Amino acid sequence: MAESVPVCCPECRREHTYTPPVYHCDCGAPVVLPLRRDVPPAQVHHRTWDDSWVEVGCSACGTSVQWPQPELGCGCGTLLRLPVAAHADHSGAGALGPAAPDASDTPDASRVPPASTSGAAGRTSEATATGALEECAGKRTSRTRPSFQPVTIRTAQDARTAAAQYLRWLGFDAVRVTEKRAASGVDLRGGGIVAHVDPSTDPTGFGDVETLWLNGLNEEAGTACFSLAGYTREARMRADSLGVALFVLDLTGMPQAVNDPADDLIRSVC
Structure with missing residues (x-):
């Protein structure tokens, strides 16, 4: 190990x-x-x-x-x-220190675009999404699940497949994968959840998160977003305010929760 x-x-x-x-x-x-x-x-x-x-x-x-x-x-x-040496051994490695500073500009919180929906609507959407997740989780019975088996990502379709497999592993039923990029921005549907999968090499932005939230609101479903390149600061702040679960996918196909709604989503299922 x-x-x-x-x-x-x-x-x-x-x-x-x-x-x-x-x-x-x-x-x-x-x-x-x-x-x-x-x-x-x-x-x-x-x-x-x-x-x-x-x-x-x-x-x-x-x-x-x-x-x-x-x-x-x-x-x-x-x-x-994380940096890797040229030759593998059959053991782990030692501690890694702080990352080197990056010269790229990081968006400041003061420059976050204003939300296109009112605070009341945002609070309503959070209640709707949370209620949908709780209702969906309540339909499942407690069980011991095997370890998640990720799908190695080499193509955009692999990324969608990996995200769908993870949602099924969490317990969402009948998650369907779109064969082509949907105009609505929803790549996965099923079992009280809609999800967007961003396989691009740029961080997922504010617009993708809000579009996903609107789809979830219309379908009275929970929302989850999966990204290969992470999220902009504006996207993270908007997802937190709307209750959109954010995950980062690595190329092994293993998702990592990156905000509180994602942690809540994992805890809400058996």
Whole structure:
């Protein structure tokens, strides 16, 4: 089993524990990507597919294979990419320090665009979404679930499939995946939930979050958003005010909750 390592977010100074995923080489040996102790994690503001994969050689047979670059999403909205050494061993790595400062501009909270809906409507929407989730959760019976088995993401459709599989694992019934990008911005529907999946290399913005919320309001369903590149600060603040659950997907297909509504969504299901 891979050794967990502490990671410090440079933005909010929150301490996290990260466990590298375990892959399997074609030779059958388990491969744990060795995290470097001498290089701090880097903040990700713009994602490219090339930067999202790392080539690591198996220490058992020497074969080099491309694996998803280890990433960690902090609850403050910062996405961190963890540095990896060239050759894998079969153990974890040591502690990682604070990430190096990033020169990119970060939007200030004072520049957040005004909400297009009134406060009363926002509070009504939160009650509607919360009620839909609670009603849906109440229909499920308590059970012991197996561990979530993620889907490796290499295409946009893989990202939608991974998000749908996660929602089904949480217990939402009959989650359907759209074959093409829907004009409404809703990529997944079913079991009292609507979801948007953003597979782009840019952070998901304010407009995508609010459009998803409006769809959930119209359908009296809970809302969840999945992003490969994280979220802008405006999007996070708007999602918090509207009760939209935000998740970040890494390329292994494993979602991470990045706001309180996402944590509430996970806790609301058995």
